[in-house]
Amino acid sequence: MAKAKLSLDKVLLFLYVLLKPFYFFPSGNPQIADFVMMLLIAYTFLFQLKWLERKYRFFVVITLLFLYDILLVNGIWAIALGGVMEVFESTKWYLYNGAVMLTIIVLGQRDPRGYAKWLFWAVACSLAVQTLALLFGLAPGEHDFRQALFFNNPNQLGYYGLLCLGICLFCARFFPVKSLYLFLVIGCSLSVIAASLSKAAILSAVLMYLVFLFVSSKERTGLFWQNALCVLALFFLLFCVSLYTNENVLHDATIYTQVKERMETLGEDSDDNLASRGYDRIANHPQYVFFGAGEGQYERFESTITLELHSTIANLFFSYGIVGTLLFLLLLYAGVRGHRLYSWYPLFFQIVYGLTHNGIRETFFWILLALYCVTAGLSLGSIKNGGDLHGKNLANLRN
Template sequence: MEPIHKHNNPLFYKLTLGLFILYFIVKPFYILPSGSLQMADLIMLLLLFFMIFINKLKVKIKKKNSSFIILNLLFISYIAIINILWTVILGEVVYKMTLYYIFNFLACFLVIILFSRHGNKLFKAVYWGVLISILLQTLLIMLLNGVTTGRDTGFFNNPNQLGYFSVVSLCLLIYSKRKLEDKAHLFITALTTCFFLSLISLSRGAIGASVIIIGLYILKNRSIFLLLKRRLMRVILGGFLLISFILTFFIYYDSSLITDSKIYYGLNKRVVGKDINSIEEVSTRGYDRIFIHPQYLIFGAGEGGFWRFNSYKEFHSTLGNIFLSYGLVGFLIFTFIIINAFKYNRWREFYLFVGIMVYGLTHNGIRNTLMWIFIALIACDLSDGEEIDA
């Protein structure tokens, strides 16, 4: 798809895409505490400033994207109203959570603007930005820390952030790859790298989501492996068979080769050794709040004041948090956003969103900017349409 409007200055044209690529590269590097503006966030705000103010406060977007923007505005408006109301009622600060949603709306708006200007070149920028990011992250982790028996954080503040980053990066790579002609072996390397990052994070949600996403992708796109040259395919197949034979031999005669490995030890400790039953898991994550506090299910309890639930933790579920915090009203608005984004995509990549929500069964990822960028990119997957001023 060709861009709607291209800036006359080639340097500006390259700069905007370059900044967007840089955003993904530095995204995993957290300097300040979680919840603060990081380097990548500042780059995004700078890029948004360039795109809006250099164009004299006038930007053009696809007419079909206007409904996506309106629904997002409705969502953050409702969130702001609910959080402000509960701030007044409880006498404690709840409204600050709204700032995250406003920032993520700006990220979505930026993606729509960039797409209207760059067209499919935007997907190329996403692909290479994410690819460089995950490879750089993996290289630095291996050089500085190596694989440990504990949960690796990479350059994030906690291992769950690394796990979620690997899952959403996986989705961004798969989706943007569909728009490009790229060498299959590089793409497979990228998928493997994302899965490796999820493994070393030892996040059960991230590992499970990655397995589901990659499995569904293979079932849906079996022909991707036929793109490899026959010689390379023979090398890969031969290497796989050789490694399988060696592993089988050592497992049969000396299983310690596997059981003594650091990744195996960490996974066994996190998954097999997790001494918690399903009822405790539901309570720990916060799902019991839905049944114990049904009074919040229509309009929402806001995001904060967790003492009301005899807890100091938020609801560890993406969809669950939306449902409890903003009620059925907020949940329906979010559902309409997803429907609006995927209907022009003809639901081809909806399985990627399902994978993200699998991770979201045990973690609240609704405020993660990369997830909203992914949704906005899906919303850009539409046929040529009339442009409008925004």
């Protein structure tokens, strides 16, 4: 019976991850994957809920305080503005994502490595499906300058690719995975990010990849040199093709030229400044700094834009004030504590992306944070002896 229950929650989690990129309804509404996740949440809390280990309780308490603050701020503003429920609408997503985090912790505490491995392969399969759709032009809007695949806009695709990259690089630290498979996952995630032409996602992904190389070299896993050889082999192949066909293959590659054109305009587009991201409303309305202004009814504010503030941290600060922001930062700390500083980078670059986009409602972000929490007891041990490590992967550095 226990095996059947374990199988069911993993199947539901896999289906959720696989269906996550398929948006059939307008943004802001639950998608098909969210209904699968709600089944998993219900199943977990009805049949799998057990007493949490002591090491997870601080994280859970901060999560509940953070959710309570959001409920309080949005609830008070909904009443103050005459019962406008638009201000209260965003609360459902925080509650939903909070429930997802707690679900991952409840399920993952039994076998942290096993859940990290399962999520790695679930995300890898999801990325493979999206990459194949991209290569074969199976998604709507295949001729658009910026690809969205099955999402509603390209930025969602870019953030999805960035989160998948972060989840896989983090999970690969906890179980043996062949370098080839890891590089294929990295390649797929970078491909969908490049297709989205999201400047923030591209920059964050490149920086995350460079830090991954640095960490790999420091931990002497062999991944750094294997990766360097792969990159050199790729450029050598392109050189040979160009030499014998008299064609500039790299220059003629559509995604390459699109990314090049997009990045050359960095800082020049109309939305490449703080005011166009909504930061100006913080300076224009300092009275909301402590308690927060809530989310919604954005026409109340004097700002360059009339939409939500396009920044995760800035939106939290303006919407939920100093208290809400401090609780969020404390929640991040509660999740990553127990891990070495340099292992924070997959989560850190999601925050970097969030400087110009509001990614707080994206469930993969909260799943990544829950993974940090549930694997905190598996932090890397010190390396006393150098040399090759069996399997050439980060998991072999574990105690």
